[in-house]
Amino acid sequence: MTRVLVLNTGSSSLKYRLFDGGTTVAKGLVEEIDDHRTALQDVFRSDELGHLDAVGHRVVHGGPDFTAPTLIDDDVVRAIERLIPLAPLHNPANLTGIETARKLLPDVPQVAVFDTAFHSTLPPAAATYAIDAETARQHRIRRYGFHGTSHAYVSRRTAALLGRTPESTNVITLHLGNGASAAAVEGGRSVATSMGLSPLEGLVMGTRSGSLDPAIIFHLHRVGGMSLDEIDELLNKRSGMRGLAGVSDMREVEARRAGGDEAATLAFDVYTRRIKEMVGAYYAVLGRVDAITFTAGVGENSATVRAAALAGLTGLGIEVDADRNAAPERGERIVSTEASRVVVCVVPTDEELEIATQARAVLGG
Numbered sequence: 001m002t003r004v005l006v007l008n009t010g011s012s013s014l015k016y017r018l019f020d021g022g023t024t025v026a027k028g029l030v031e032e033i034d035d036h037r038t039a040l041q042d043v044f045r046s047d048e049l050g051h052l053d054a055v056g057h058r059v060v061h062g063g064p065d066f067t068a069p070t071l072i073d074d075d076v077v078r079a080i081e082r083l084i085p086l087a088p089l090h091n092p093a094n095l096t097g098i099e100t101a102r103k104l105l106p107d108v109p110q111v112a113v114f115d116t117a118f119h120s121t122l123p124p125a126a127a128t129y130a131i132d133a134e135t136a137r138q139h140r141i142r143r144y145g146f147h148g149t150s151h152a153y154v155s156r157r158t159a160a161l162l163g164r165t166p167e168s169t170n171v172i173t174l175h176l177g178n179g180a181s182a183a184a185v186e187g188g189r190s191v192a193t194s195m196g197l198s199p200l201e202g203l204v205m206g207t208r209s210g211s212l213d214p215a216i217i218f219h220l221h222r223v224g225g226m227s228l229d230e231i232d233e234l235l236n237k238r239s240g241m242r243g244l245a246g247v248s249d250m251r252e253v254e255a256r257r258a259g260g261d262e263a264a265t266l267a268f269d270v271y272t273r274r275i276k277e278m279v280g281a282y283y284a285v286l287g288r289v290d291a292i293t294f295t296a297g298v299g300e301n302s303a304t305v306r307a308a309a310l311a312g313l314t315g316l317g318i319e320v321d322a323d324r325n326a327a328p329e330r331g332e333r334i335v336s337t338e339a340s341r342v343v344v345c346v347v348p349t350d351e352e353l354e355i356a357t358q359a360r361a362v363l364g365g
């Protein structure tokens with residue numbers, strides 16, 4: 001079980017990595033793709049692939065039934081198809097990856113690794129929405145949570161960085177990429193997370209609104225005359241940083257803010273305030289916090305976001321060190337002061353490595 005190809009088929013991007021043991025022997029990123037099938041075929045036709053023992057697929061929504069990595073067969077494909085309404089931006093792209101890989105590599109075992117799986121440990125009080133219980137049951141409405149592969153990997157690496165076991169460590173993980181989510185990880189288990197039924201809830205994102213008053217949707221429909229599809233598109237694709245500042249990329253938002261742009265300044269403040277609110281909430285959920293860890297594109301790279309999100313929390317034992325935080329280092333590192341009771345970390349996520357590891361485990365290798 002040495003050579004494993006991992007496909008992370010996103011809503012508008014395709015990342016792939018080929019592992020030989022723990023070593024990456026090939027990788028690629030195709031961004032802003034219109035045609036996943038063609039992009040995938042190019043990957044599979046590439047000479048560098050050679051022999052494969054397994055393919056690991058990121059699948060965003062696993063619904064209530066998939067709580068662990070799963071060997072893919074026709075039934076699993078149909079089950080992932082049935083979950084499309086719960087993750088319309090993500091599951092169709094994931095399925096295209098699976099179907100293309102199964103067609104072109106019919107003899108290679110394929111494993112699905114679900115974003116939702118790590119959050120299957122959420123206690124009922126965290127997973128339940130306070131709506132009519134029978135309606136919720138009928139429509140499978142609950143908090144599933146996403147980015148689980150990343151939260152799992154990063155919380156484990158954080159424990160190692162602190163020289164502790166995951167079982168004895170409580171971490172708040174902040175995955176800030178295009179999609180963004182927070183999780184409270186207690187002794188290695190997810191006990192709270194900010195995304196919900198779908199990857200729309202919670203933190204402010206590149207193009208998604210995150211949490212809002214549900215009455216806004218009724219208002220836009222009844223008073224604003226927008227259709228539900230239009231509102232769906234508004235909240236998923238024309239909100240967040242793009243909606244507030246006109247651009248979804250945090251680098252661009254920061255550049256405009258530095259130049260005095262008011263809209264970008266407000267967008268940055270809304271984004272970082274929401275993170276701070278979530279940190280406070282999960283601090284209360286955990287009772288004792290050992291570490292707060294930033295990861296993904298924004299979390300790993302933006303010292304400005306990290307500093308703003310945790311500013312003024314010295315009273316909670318959280319103190320970012322300005323120099324450590326701003327140092328142009330990469331890799332796993334601590335950015336809090338010596339005096340900070342809570343250790344603030346930056347840990348680059350590696351969803352692909354985690355998927356390869358989990359795929360091997362399913363196949364007994």
Ligand SMILES: Nc1ncnc2c1ncn2[C@@H]1O[C@H](COP(=O)(O)OP(=O)(O)O)[C@@H](O)[C@H]1O
Pocket residue numbers: 010013176177178179206248249250251296297298301302
């Ligand atoms: N140096 C940087 N400063 C601020 N933000 C950055 C920087 N580099 C990348 N980003 C942000 O990271 C985002 C992408 O995060 P990433 O985790 O790669 O996304 P994805 O969810 O597509 O995997 C970009 O949209 C950009 O906003």
Ligand SMILES: CC(=O)OP(=O)(O)O
Pocket residue numbers: 010011060090115146147177178179180199
């Ligand atoms: C679940 C999710 O939001 O994923 P991404 O950040 O890749 O869009």
Ligand SMILES: [Mg+2]
Pocket residue numbers: 177178179296
């Ligand atoms: Mg991502």
